[in-house]
Amino acid sequence: MHQPDQDIRNRLLIARLPAMPQILIKLIELLQADDAGMPELAALIAKDAGMTSKILAVANSSAYQRHNRTVGLEQALVSLGTDMIKTLVISESVFQTFNNFPHSGSTDLRAFWKGSLTTAVIARDIARAMDYPHVEEAYLAGLLHNVGRLALLSTAPKEYAYNFTARDDEELCAVEQRTLEITHTEAGAWLIERWNLDSFLADSVLYHHEPVTRLESAHPLIRIVRLAHHLCYHGDEPHAAEDAAALCGLDPSQLDAFTKAATRQVLKSADYLGIDLTGADDIVPPPAVAPTPADPVQARLSEEVRNMMLVSEMGQTFARQQGEASMLEAMTRSARILFDFDTTVLLLENPTGHALEGFGTGDAQQRLAEFAIPLNKGGLIADAATERRLAFATRGAQPLTIAEEQLFRILGTDSMVCLPLVAGQRCLGVLVGGAAAWQLPSYQKRERFLQSFGSQAAAALETAISERGHARRQIAHVAEEYREASRRVVHEVNNPLSIIKNYLSVLDAKLARREPVVSEMSILNEEIDRVGQLIHGLADLQPTDTGSVTHIGRVVDEVLRLFRATDFVPASVQLILRMLDEPNEIDGDADLLKQILVNLIKNSVEAMPGGGRIEIANRGLVNRERKLYVELVVADSGPGLSAEVLANLFTAVKSSKEGKHHGLGLSIVHSLVKRMGGEITCRSGGTGTTFEILLPARGSTSQIATVPARVMDSV
Numbered sequence: 001m002h003q004p005d006q007d008i009r010n011r012l013l014i015a016r017l018p019a020m021p022q023i024l025i026k027l028i029e030l031l032q033a034d035d036a037g038m039p040e041l042a043a044l045i046a047k048d049a050g051m052t053s054k055i056l057a058v059a060n061s062s063a064y065q066r067h068n069r070t071v072g073l074e075q076a077l078v079s080l081g082t083d084m085i086k087t088l089v090i091s092e093s094v095f096q097t098f099n100n101f102p103h104s105g106s107t108d109l110r111a112f113w114k115g116s117l118t119t120a121v122i123a124r125d126i127a128r129a130m131d132y133p134h135v136e137e138a139y140l141a142g143l144l145h146n147v148g149r150l151a152l153l154s155t156a157p158k159e160y161a162y163n164f165t166a167r168d169d170e171e172l173c174a175v176e177q178r179t180l181e182i183t184h185t186e187a188g189a190w191l192i193e194r195w196n197l198d199s200f201l202a203d204s205v206l207y208h209h210e211p212v213t214r215l216e217s218a219h220p221l222i223r224i225v226r227l228a229h230h231l232c233y234h235g236d237e238p239h240a241a242e243d244a245a246a247l248c249g250l251d252p253s254q255l256d257a258f259t260k261a262a263t264r265q266v267l268k269s270a271d272y273l274g275i276d277l278t279g280a281d282d283i284v285p286p287p288a289v290a291p292t293p294a295d296p297v298q299a300r301l302s303e304e305v306r307n308m309m310l311v312s313e314m315g316q317t318f319a320r321q322q323g324e325a326s327m328l329e330a331m332t333r334s335a336r337i338l339f340d341f342d343t344t345v346l347l348l349e350n351p352t353g354h355a356l357e358g359f360g361t362g363d364a365q366q367r368l369a370e371f372a373i374p375l376n377k378g379g380l381i382a383d384a385a386t387e388r389r390l391a392f393a394t395r396g397a398q399p400l401t402i403a404e405e406q407l408f409r410i411l412g413t414d415s416m417v418c419l420p421l422v423a424g425q426r427c428l429g430v431l432v433g434g435a436a437a438w439q440l441p442s443y444q445k446r447e448r449f450l451q452s453f454g455s456q457a458a459a460a461l462e463t464a465i466s467e468r469g470h471a472r473r474q475i476a477h478v479a480e481e482y483r484e485a486s487r488r489v490v491h492e493v494n495n496p497l498s499i500i501k502n503y504l505s506v507l508d509a510k511l512a513r514r515e516p517v518v519s520e521m522s523i524l525n526e527e528i529d530r531v532g533q534l535i536h537g538l539a540d541l542q543p544t545d546t547g548s549v550t551h552i553g554r555v556v557d558e559v560l561r562l563f564r565a566t567d568f569v570p571a572s573v574q575l576i577l578r579m580l581d582e583p584n585e586i587d588g589d590a591d592l593l594k595q596i597l598v599n600l601i602k603n604s605v606e607a608m609p610g611g612g613r614i615e616i617a618n619r620g621l622v623n624r625e626r627k628l629y630v631e632l633v634v635a636d637s638g639p640g641l642s643a644e645v646l647a648n649l650f651t652a653v654k655s656s657k658e659g660k661h662h663g664l665g666l667s668i669v670h671s672l673v674k675r676m677g678g679e680i681t682c683r684s685g686g687t688g689t690t691f692e693i694l695l696p697a698r699g700s701t702s703q704i705a706t707v708p709a710r711v712m713d714s715v
Contacts, residue, residue, distance in 0.1 A: 023051055024093040027086070027136075041085055042077050054092050055085065058272045086136045091117070091273055094143050098150055107153060107164065110280040115168070115232055116143050117269055121262040123228035129258075130248055132220050141204045141225050148188025148205065156180060166288040168233045173209050175288040185209055212243045223247050231259055318460035327464050328359055331431070331457050335419075338453065339443065341433030343411045347373060347381065348429035348461075356385060356430060367410060373403045380404055384418040385427045390447055390454075391418040394437050407432060417443050419450050421458035428461050500528065549698055550590040552632060553579050556616055559597045569601075572611025579618045585698040586630050588676040593695070597634070599669050600691055604636035607689070612637040622694055629678065629694035641684040649682055 026044055045051050052073055059076030077085055095113070123142030127135045146168065152160045159180060166172050173183040189206035204225040207215060215223055227244040234240060242252045270277045317334060321327035332344040345368055347356035355375055358368030375382050379401040384391035393400070394415045395408050408416065411434030419431045431454065435443065443450065510516070556579065563569045586593075597616075604614045619631040641649070650670035669691075673680045678695040 023047070023089065024097075024140075027089055027093075038077060041089075042073065045077070045085070045089065046073060050096070051089060051092060054273075055080065055088060058084075058088060061272075087139065087269065088272060090136060090140050091120075091143065091269060094140070095273055095275060098147055107161070108283070110277055111165065111283045111285070112146070112149065113270070113275050114266060114277045114280040116146055117266045117275075118262050119143070119145055119225070119228045119232045121265045121269070122231050122258050123224050125258045125261060126224045126227055126248060126250070127220075129250055129254060130220060130224065132224065134221075137199060137201065138221060138224050141201050141221055142228050144188065144192065144201070145205050145208050145225050145229055146184065146188065147191060148184035148186065151187045151191050152176070152180065152182075152184055162286075163288050165283070165285055167285040168229075169288075170209055172288040175290050179290050183209075212240075212247050215247060220248075231255060232262075235259060318456065321460075324464040327460055331460070335431055335433055335453065335457075339417070339433055339435075339446070339450070340439070341417070341435055342413050343434040345407070345410065345432050346429055347371075347385075347432060349385075349427065356381065371403070371406070371410075373401075377401070381407070381418050381430055381432070384420050385430050388420050388422045388425075388427050390420070390450060392416075392440050392443065393418065394440065415440050417450070419454045421454050421461055423455075423458040423462040428458050428465070431457065548587075548589055550586050550588050550593055551584055552586060552593070552618060552630065552695075553584050555590050555593050556597065559594060559601065560616075562598075563601060569605055569614075570611070573605055573608060574613045576613060576615040577617075578615065580620055583621055583630050583697055584618065586676075586695040587698055587700060588678070588695060592672050592676055596669050596672050596693070599666070600634040603666070604634065604638065604689075607636060607638035612688075621697060624679070624694060628697040628700045630697050632693045632695060633690060634693075635688060635690040637688040640686050640689055641682075646682065646684055650680070 023044065045055055056073060056076050059079050080088070120139045120142035124135055124139040126132075127138035132138060149164055149168075153164045160176075163172060163175060166175075173185065176183045185206050185208060189202040192202040192205055200219045200221045203219065204221045207218065207222050208225050208229045210226065212226070215226055227241075227248050227250075230237070230241055230244045238252075241255055245252045245255055267277070317330055318327050321330050328346055332346060335341055335344045346359040348359055349355075350357045350372070353375075356373045358371035373379065373381055375386055380391050380393050380398070381404060383389075392415070393404070400408070408414075411432070413434030413436065415435050415437045417433045417435060417440075419433070421428045421431060507521070556577065560575060560577070564575075569575060601614060601616075608614075613636065615633070615635045617633045617635075619633055622629045622631045650667055670680055673693060673695075676695060678693060680691060680693045683690045683692070
């Protein structure tokens with residue numbers, strides 16, 4: 001018995017076998033018309049350049065021309081005559097089409113074409129003797145009656161190569177059925193049925209090996225081809241020939257004339273068509289032989305290795321896809337190719353895990369997007385998912401739920417295979433493949449292969465789901481960062497806006513007194529620029545470049561000038577400045593340091609409504625884990641912070657201040673210090689609150705050992 005992967009029916013379905021030539025289809029339609037004549041034939045042939053060339057070549061050959069003048073198409077058609085034109089068009093179309101079958105180029109087709117041409121000529125003569133109205137149809141049927149042998153050779157070259165040349169009899173059909181589970185008569189009929197002809201042509205091919213007793217009431221075309229085939233291939237069996245002749249209502253004495261006339265006509269037609277039949281009669285067809293059965297263990301092992309390689313390749317294919325949708329499409333496409341499904345859809349577990357929801361492409365995309373099967377209501381597909389097992393269904397063979405009947409209509413097939421996609425102990429969905437009912441036994445034999453494919457698909461799907469969740473978390477994280485950044489920008493913008501507002505009051509008063517306002521205008525421009533920078537920074541969540549060098553003393557002076565000039569610091573609050581001449585430079589951005597100081601001083605002022613003292617001091621260098629920092633301190637003499645507030649000091653907490661953005665100031669300060677590569681701590685008690693800020697000293701990446709000892713002593 002052949003292995004499942006040798007299913008010739010499957011191969012016929014997916015093989016790229018040629019379609020019927022358009023000129024032949026149109027010719028058949030034309031021949032079936034009662035008023036078809038030479039003008040119609042001429043118009044049809046003129047549309048096909050290849051066929052026109054063939055007609056002209058024959059018409060200008062020595063058989064038809066007695067002078068050296070070359071004739072055109074119209075003259076060629078007249079000289080050849082209607083019957084010869086029809087014969088040439090039919091024969092050339094069939095020969096050119098089927099001579100290009102896969103593997104036909106490496107096979108000796110002389111005996112095949114001679115047998116086909118002989119059967120065609122005999123069938124045409126029998127049709128005339130029977131007064132069958134479609135003589136050319138009989139010729140075409142005889143020409144195609146063994147085309148199934150070419151189809152089997154194309155789709156199963158290893159299994160059928162020997163028997164392609166075997167004697168064409170009932171024993172050949174028996175061997176084909178036993179080894180391939182399909183005969184050449186069935187394969188030929190299937191091929192012709194694909195052309196959707198309104199004719200009994202496919203039936204005449206299918207039944208040309210049937211016993212004569214079964215064909216007594218069959219259509220004339222079927223009986224004609226049966227007799228023609230017998231005369232061509234089994235002329236040495238006179239009794240059988242007589243029975244076949246009686247089938248067609250002919251006298252046995254007529255049969256010999258058909259055979260002799262065919263011998264002359266075949267050689268003539270082959271010459272016109274350019275078919276070399278030299279030596280065809282010397283080829284003695286051997287009897288059909290069934291190949292030696294393969295070792296079942298070896299065959300099974302080979303199949304397993306092949307399946308493992310295919311599944312591994314599919315896993316790599318899934319992994320190479322960009323995006324979940326692309327991966328799912330690759331999954332359905334691969335399933336169609338590997339298992340020859342007519343159509344394939346995916347039903348994926350919904351977020352709640354209570355139902356399977358459709359995913360698909362093509363004409364059914366919209367329907368599948370709205371399609372769902374609940375998992376708790378039972379049914380073939382739901383059970384396949386919950387029990388994590390392969391299931392098969394045939395329309396009408398078992399009770400179906402409404403959803404399953406809908407799915408059958410979407411698939412457009414009479415059977416389906418339900419393959420659960422299982423990762424670990426979880427079923428992520430079900431892949432449903434539509435197929436013909438006769439294919440189900442093959443799928444049942446390939447159950448392990450289907451399950452291996454399902455495991456690879458489930459693993460890829462699980463990875464995609466995980467990546468989707470990770471991507472969603474990343475998006476949520478970025479969105480939260482932007483929300484937080486926007487809140488911080490709004491909070492920070494309030495500081496320069498307050499300064500601008502106060503400066504406008506000062507400016508108004510000075511203008512009223514006609515005093516110079518150059519200094520105030522400069523500060524206003526700076527603060528307006530700072531507002532713009534803060535807003536612009538909303539689009540950049542990356543750390544600020546710390547490659548610049550900042551002079552701490554200058555930034556402190558600038559901040560104090562802002563507060564003093566705008567009367568933001570009341571007279572009841574004393575500002576004390578204790579700055580060192582050295583060290584006074586840090587690695588960091590001056591604007592960030594300015595934001596830090598503005599927030600801290602503003603908080604200190606607001607913490608002492610009754611007045612007090614604010615001290616800003618540079619306490620010099622600090623060594624922290626072999627890195628140098630400059631310590632900057634902002635201290636106030638306020639009432640201090642409670643233990644609860646101090647514990648959550650640098651997080652965005654609810655503040656006692658009014659306004660929806662209050663409570664963010666110190667969390668902003670903390671993030672700004674971190675962006676500068678520094679650290680901040682806070683001490684608070686009944687005598688006040690002190691913020692100690694460590695900012696990277698200029699060139700702080702140098703080793704501590706390179707710092708002069710006298711500097712270290714002074715720290």
